[in-house]
Amino acid sequence: MEKIQMTTPLVEMDGDEMTRILWKDIKDVLLLPYIELKTEYYDLGLPERERTADQVTVDSAEATKKYGVAVKCATITPNAQRLDEYNLTEMWKSPNGTIRAILDGTVFRAPIMVKGISPVVKTWKQPITIARHAYGDVYRATEYRVPGPGVAELVFSGADGKDFRQTIYNFECAGVLQGQYNKDSSITSFARSCFQYAIDTRQDLWFSTKDTISKKYDHTFKDIFQDIYDAEYKDQFERLGIEYFYTLIDDAVARVIRSQGGFIWACKNYDGDVMSDMVSTAFGSLAMMTSVLVSPDGKYEYEAAHGTVTRHYYRYLEGENPSTNPMATLFAWTGALAKRGELDGIPALADFARKLERASIATIESGVMTKDLAGLWEGAAPAKSVTTAEFLQAIRENLDKALAG
Structure with a gap:
């Protein structure tokens, strides 16, 4: 079939670890053979965020405000362990938190339901x-580890010169404080x-x-x-x-x-x-959850609700072919493509995205699935647990049938 043409780019935000591998595989197997994919690419992998002092995350959010639709891979929010592992200069903030704050959005998450689970x-x-x-x-929030006895106060200094002050607690020993706002x-x-x-x-x-x-x-x-x-x-x-x-x-x-x-x-x-x-x-599984950030002025950022699947990534680096569930990441792509098609008046793009979703669900309902779902399977026939690559190929076969029909 002739590739579907896009007119406006998606903002593409690449990520970390195993989900970064899934990201490329989904594009290679299920998207690029069918779509003349048009994206504005931002690498939100931890090394690039370190190199740019996290400016790349801000840039990706601003691009989303410009183009209206983004698709995001899972990313690492570093802790002390990651600080050493990636030789970071600081523990960069959650990219999701940064993007959400810039877009002022609400996150809507819903499960992907399949027959048999x-x-x-x-x-x-x-x-x-x-x-x-x-x-x-x-x-x-702003946090403080109270070292010993003392008075904690909530203070607000108004722009009109009026102050508010109230005692939170008169500490008789060490403790902890947290101030949050909205x-x-x-x-x-x-x-x-x-x-x-x-x-x-x-x-x-x-x-x-x-x-x-x-x-x-x-x-x-x-x-x-x-x-x-x-x-x-x-x-x-x-x-x-x-x-x-x-x-x-x-x-x-x-x-x-x-x-x-x-x-x-x-x-x-x-x-x-x-x-x-x-x-x-x-x-059923975090890997079976859709997630979309919607801003009040109609900007959309689709992502997987789960993390970067670190354990599978380490095994992948050792040469294994893990059975990692790609559904949430795949549905981030289909959600973004469907919305782009809807906004740009390209019904073929939206239709392709929905057929790809149905092909993915049909693959699981036929008994072919990744290992995490096999333990939940209640279908009449035994579940066939496959690697990620085999699962994506099975989806492609069902997609080709749907497109041919």
Whole structure:
């Protein structure tokens, strides 16, 4: 078949370790033979981030603002071990955190469901999408290790010359302090992104915090969501027959476990980080989770929800052919290509992306899968556990059939 032509480039953000290997293999086997791939490439691998003092991450986010759609490989957020391993001058910040802050986006994560792998929670019949606020809170907190007795205070010096001061705790011994913040503007963007995504996908929206304990911080989130819903989205929700409601996060957890799925669960930054892992694992695997960052002005960054699969990478370096699940990384590419096709008016590109997704799911449902899924398989025939390369080739065979049909 003639290759599909693109008009606007995707912003391509390469990554680290095993996912970097997957990145190239997916392109070589499943994309480049079919698409005249047009990308603006940024290497977010740790060596390049060190070389550029992490400027490459900022540049990639700015390019996303320019072109509107990005696809990102998993990247390392360095700790003390990585500092030594990669001879870094400093522990560079999470690229995801930097990109999210620049785009002011909300992360939407949903499981990839396949027949033959049932969720751990037996009542779940439809995907649960986690909407994670991607700004502030503990991820931008200021911390201090209290060395001994003393008074800790919360101080705010207003631009109008008025100060606020309140004692946090009068320490009688050593301890630890943490100060975190958020902004009304970012919370507002978060709320609008969630409401619009619910409308676009025709799903109910749940929002949960702990406002009974955090009567200023969390309550501000609750109030902003409600004000925006009442003023801007209530009529649209009612016309579509979908619902928005707020509940405490502990109540939300109970409701989620008893539900059948099929809704969006909006969470603050840390809550969303934790709950997305819980939901994805309960549905089967972190490698079976889609993730897209959506900014309030309509910019999109698709990525895998998992890390760089370090253990498999070390084995790969020793000459092994690991069985690493590429689904989340593959669906990052298909999500970005489908959105690019939609925005640019190229239906063939969007159609190709959806056929590739269906071919990938069909491959697993036929019993061919990577090792991580084989242990979860409930199909009638035994699972066939294959290497990553064999799995990608099996997908390609199913894709060729779909394209020929």
